[in-house]
Amino acid sequence: MNLRQTYRLGNFRVEPLECALYHPQHGKQSLQPKFIDVLNYLVQQYPKVVSRQELIEQVWQGNEYVGEKALTNAVWHLRQALKADNSDEVIETIRKTGYRLLLAPDVDAAGTPETEPLSPSGFLLARYNILVASLVMLIIALLVYTNWPSPAPSSKLPITVTTEPGLELFPAPSPDGRYIVYKWLGQGGQADLFKRDLQQPELGAIRLTFDQAYEGHSVWSNDGRYLYFSRKDREIDQCDVVRMDMQSFQETFVTQCPTFGGYHYIDISPDDKTLAFYGDEDGATRSGIYTLDLTDKSATPKRFSCDQDCSHKERDMAFSPDGRYMAVTRRFNSFNENIFLVELTSGETHQLTFNEEDIVGLSWHPDGTKLVYGVQRADTRTGYLLDVDTMQRQPLSIEGLSYPNFARKTPLLFFQYRKEQYQIAAWPLDQEVNSSPFPVLQSGYNHKSPDYHETLQRIAYLSNETGHYEIWTADSDGSNRKQLTHLGRSSRYPKWSHDGQYIAFLAPDEDGDGDHVYLVEAATKRVQQLSSPFNSHNRPFWSPDDSAILTTVFTPQHSDIYRFSLSGASPERLTHNRGRYGVMPDEHTLIYSTWRRGLWKLSLHTGETVELLNSDTFPHRYAWTATTEGIYYLVEEDQYQELHFYNFANQEHAVLLRTPRSTFVGDGDLRLDMGERRILFTKTLFNQSDIKYVTVDE
Structure with a gap:
C-alpha cells in the first residue's frame, strides 16, 4: 500500500x-x-x-x-x-x-470511491457548478464566522503515564517533555517525589526523595539541570524550598516556606534567574507570592503580592514564556478565585477569568499567547484553554483535569486526572466490635456535610447532583430526599435550628464579591440572607434558643467568632484567640475550636476562657462535636485515623475507632444522632489520581 x-x-x-x-x-x-x-x-x-x-x-x-x-x-x-x-x-x-x-488494516473503507472520468462538456459544467457552489459556501461561511462562537480544541484522547496505587499529584514535566516528576501519596500517608522517563516507559519510576516529610509542587529549571520543590516536615514544624541536581540528586537548601496549608505553589522564570513561590514572613498579614533572585546567593525573598489593605490573597503563579508577565490566581473568598495577568515591569494588571470558584492549576502554552487552567466546581474538575489576547475561552472537555503543566518546549500538556467521591456514612457508638462505617447516602453524585435533627429525624446535607452544591434533606436512613435550595451556586455547611424550622448555610453573593449566611425555611423553601456588615464568614451554628446565629468573621485585622442576633442588633465579637467553630451546650457557655490553638470554653456570663485541649491533642478545627458528657473528635496519624472521646468528668481520652487514612474528611463535620446512637460524617473514598498528557497544538 x-x-x-x-x-x-x-x-x-x-x-x-x-x-x-x-x-x-x-x-x-x-x-x-x-x-x-x-x-x-x-x-x-x-x-x-x-x-x-x-x-x-x-x-x-x-x-x-x-x-x-x-x-x-x-x-x-x-x-x-x-x-x-x-x-x-x-x-x-x-x-x-x-x-x-494483530488488527487487519482496511484500506478500502477509508478510501474515496472510484468514479468514471468526466467528458469535456461535463468537465466544464462541473467547473461551473463548483464555482457557484464555492461562492455560495464562501458567503455562508462568512456569515457563520461572524456569529459562531470559537470552536473547542480538537478532542484528543489523553495518554496515561502513571497507574500506581495511591495518588500521583502535581505533574512537573522536564522542558523537553522526556521526564515527568510527580508527588506520590500512598494510603499509608507516605509522600515522596518520583521521576519517570517517558522515552523508556518500560522502566519503573525512580524515587527522588526518601524522608518522612511531605514534598509538594515542583518545577524544572529551563535548562533541565535542577528541580525545585517544597518539603514540609510537620514533626519539626519546618518547610523548606529545596533545589535538587537532576544528575547527582544532590540537594541544596534555597529558602523557607509556610508550614501551614497543603499547597506550596512554585515556578521559575524563563531565564532561570527568578524563583516564584507561595510564601509567608513575620509581619505579613497573609501568605502570598514571593520571588527570589537565584543569581545572588545573599538574596532574600521579596514579597510580590499585596499585603496591606488587600481584598484578596494570591496563591498560584506562572511566568509567561517570554518572561514579561506572570499569571497569578487571586482568592477573594472561599467561593471566588480567578486568574489575573501582571506585567512584571509596570505592574499593570488585567483580569483574565471571571466567576470561577476554585482554580486548580495554570500553565502557559509554549507559544505564549494562551493559558490552560483547571477549575473545580462542586468537587468536579475540568480545564479550559484561554487566549490571553482575545479572551476567548475554549473547554478542553477532559473531565477530572487539574494542575495542568506544559513541557515548555513542546505542546504536551501534562495533568493529574482525579475524581473526588463523597458519601454520608454512620458509625454506631455502642458496638462492641469495631466495624466499617455504614453508608447512609451514596450514589453517583457527591453527598456531604450532614447535620441531624433529633425531633424531625431528618438529615440536612449537601448534594451536587444539580451541578452545584445545594441544600437537601432526607430521612435518617437516607430515604425521602428533598431539595430545598435552587440557588445555582454552591452552598456549604448546613445547620438545623433547634426548633427544626430553618437551616442556616453559607453561600456566595450573587455578584461573587463575598459570602453570607443564609436561612432556608424547611417548610416553604424560602431563602433569606442574614444581615451582616462583613463580607467573609464561616460555618454557622445556632444559639440554644435560636435567637442568634454564630459564625467566624474574617477581616484583615482578625478572624473570630461573632454572634448575630436575628432581631437585628449589631454583631458581637465573642472570641479573641482565632475562634473557628463552636457549640453552645447552654445559653451561657461556648465551646469552640481555634486556628492551631486547640479547644476552648468561654463563659458568656463572665468572659472567662479556659483551654480544654491543647493543639497537639486537638488539631482539627471542624471534625468534632460536643455533648454534655464530653467531646468526640478526629485524630489523624500517618497510617490511620482515629475517633476519640474526651470525658469531661474524668478528663480521660478513649479511642473509639481506628480506620484507614482518608476515611473521614479531615475538615468535615461530625454530627450525633443520639436516637440511633451513631455519629454521622462525610466519608471519602480513597480516589485514584493518575498523571496523563495530551497534545494541545491549537
Whole structure:
C-alpha cells in the first residue's frame, strides 16, 4: 500500500500525512512522525512479524544508538493511543524477535470511491457548478464566522503515564517533555517525589526523595539541570524550598516556606534567574507570592503580592514564556478565585477569568499567547484553554483535569486526572466490635456535610447532583430526599435550628464579591440572607434558643467568632484567640475550636476562657462535636485515623475507632444522632489520581 494513503484500524482512521489518528468518539490524536512511520511499516508488512532490526533500519536508517530506545518508546505510545476501545493489544511483542500487527488494516473503507472520468462538456459544467457552489459556501461561511462562537480544541484522547496505587499529584514535566516528576501519596500517608522517563516507559519510576516529610509542587529549571520543590516536615514544624541536581540528586537548601496549608505553589522564570513561590514572613498579614533572585546567593525573598489593605490573597503563579508577565490566581473568598495577568515591569494588571470558584492549576502554552487552567466546581474538575489576547475561552472537555503543566518546549500538556467521591456514612457508638462505617447516602453524585435533627429525624446535607452544591434533606436512613435550595451556586455547611424550622448555610453573593449566611425555611423553601456588615464568614451554628446565629468573621485585622442576633442588633465579637467553630451546650457557655490553638470554653456570663485541649491533642478545627458528657473528635496519624472521646468528668481520652487514612474528611463535620446512637460524617473514598498528557497544538 501507499504509505501516504488513509487506512483504518478498527474504529480508528489513520491519516499518515497529518500524523494523526481519528476516532468517532474521541476525535483527533496527533502523533510524532516516527510513531506513524512505525505504524505504517507494520501495516505494510501485515500479517508478518517484523524484527526490531528491520524497523530500526526502515524508520531510523539503521541508527541503532537512537533507534533502540526510540522504537520501544514509539510502540508504547502507539499502544496507548490505540486503546480507545479498551480492546485487546493491537501490536503484539514477539519475544526476542520483534512486533506484529494483530488488527487487519482496511484500506478500502477509508478510501474515496472510484468514479468514471468526466467528458469535456461535463468537465466544464462541473467547473461551473463548483464555482457557484464555492461562492455560495464562501458567503455562508462568512456569515457563520461572524456569529459562531470559537470552536473547542480538537478532542484528543489523553495518554496515561502513571497507574500506581495511591495518588500521583502535581505533574512537573522536564522542558523537553522526556521526564515527568510527580508527588506520590500512598494510603499509608507516605509522600515522596518520583521521576519517570517517558522515552523508556518500560522502566519503573525512580524515587527522588526518601524522608518522612511531605514534598509538594515542583518545577524544572529551563535548562533541565535542577528541580525545585517544597518539603514540609510537620514533626519539626519546618518547610523548606529545596533545589535538587537532576544528575547527582544532590540537594541544596534555597529558602523557607509556610508550614501551614497543603499547597506550596512554585515556578521559575524563563531565564532561570527568578524563583516564584507561595510564601509567608513575620509581619505579613497573609501568605502570598514571593520571588527570589537565584543569581545572588545573599538574596532574600521579596514579597510580590499585596499585603496591606488587600481584598484578596494570591496563591498560584506562572511566568509567561517570554518572561514579561506572570499569571497569578487571586482568592477573594472561599467561593471566588480567578486568574489575573501582571506585567512584571509596570505592574499593570488585567483580569483574565471571571466567576470561577476554585482554580486548580495554570500553565502557559509554549507559544505564549494562551493559558490552560483547571477549575473545580462542586468537587468536579475540568480545564479550559484561554487566549490571553482575545479572551476567548475554549473547554478542553477532559473531565477530572487539574494542575495542568506544559513541557515548555513542546505542546504536551501534562495533568493529574482525579475524581473526588463523597458519601454520608454512620458509625454506631455502642458496638462492641469495631466495624466499617455504614453508608447512609451514596450514589453517583457527591453527598456531604450532614447535620441531624433529633425531633424531625431528618438529615440536612449537601448534594451536587444539580451541578452545584445545594441544600437537601432526607430521612435518617437516607430515604425521602428533598431539595430545598435552587440557588445555582454552591452552598456549604448546613445547620438545623433547634426548633427544626430553618437551616442556616453559607453561600456566595450573587455578584461573587463575598459570602453570607443564609436561612432556608424547611417548610416553604424560602431563602433569606442574614444581615451582616462583613463580607467573609464561616460555618454557622445556632444559639440554644435560636435567637442568634454564630459564625467566624474574617477581616484583615482578625478572624473570630461573632454572634448575630436575628432581631437585628449589631454583631458581637465573642472570641479573641482565632475562634473557628463552636457549640453552645447552654445559653451561657461556648465551646469552640481555634486556628492551631486547640479547644476552648468561654463563659458568656463572665468572659472567662479556659483551654480544654491543647493543639497537639486537638488539631482539627471542624471534625468534632460536643455533648454534655464530653467531646468526640478526629485524630489523624500517618497510617490511620482515629475517633476519640474526651470525658469531661474524668478528663480521660478513649479511642473509639481506628480506620484507614482518608476515611473521614479531615475538615468535615461530625454530627450525633443520639436516637440511633451513631455519629454521622462525610466519608471519602480513597480516589485514584493518575498523571496523563495530551497534545494541545491549537
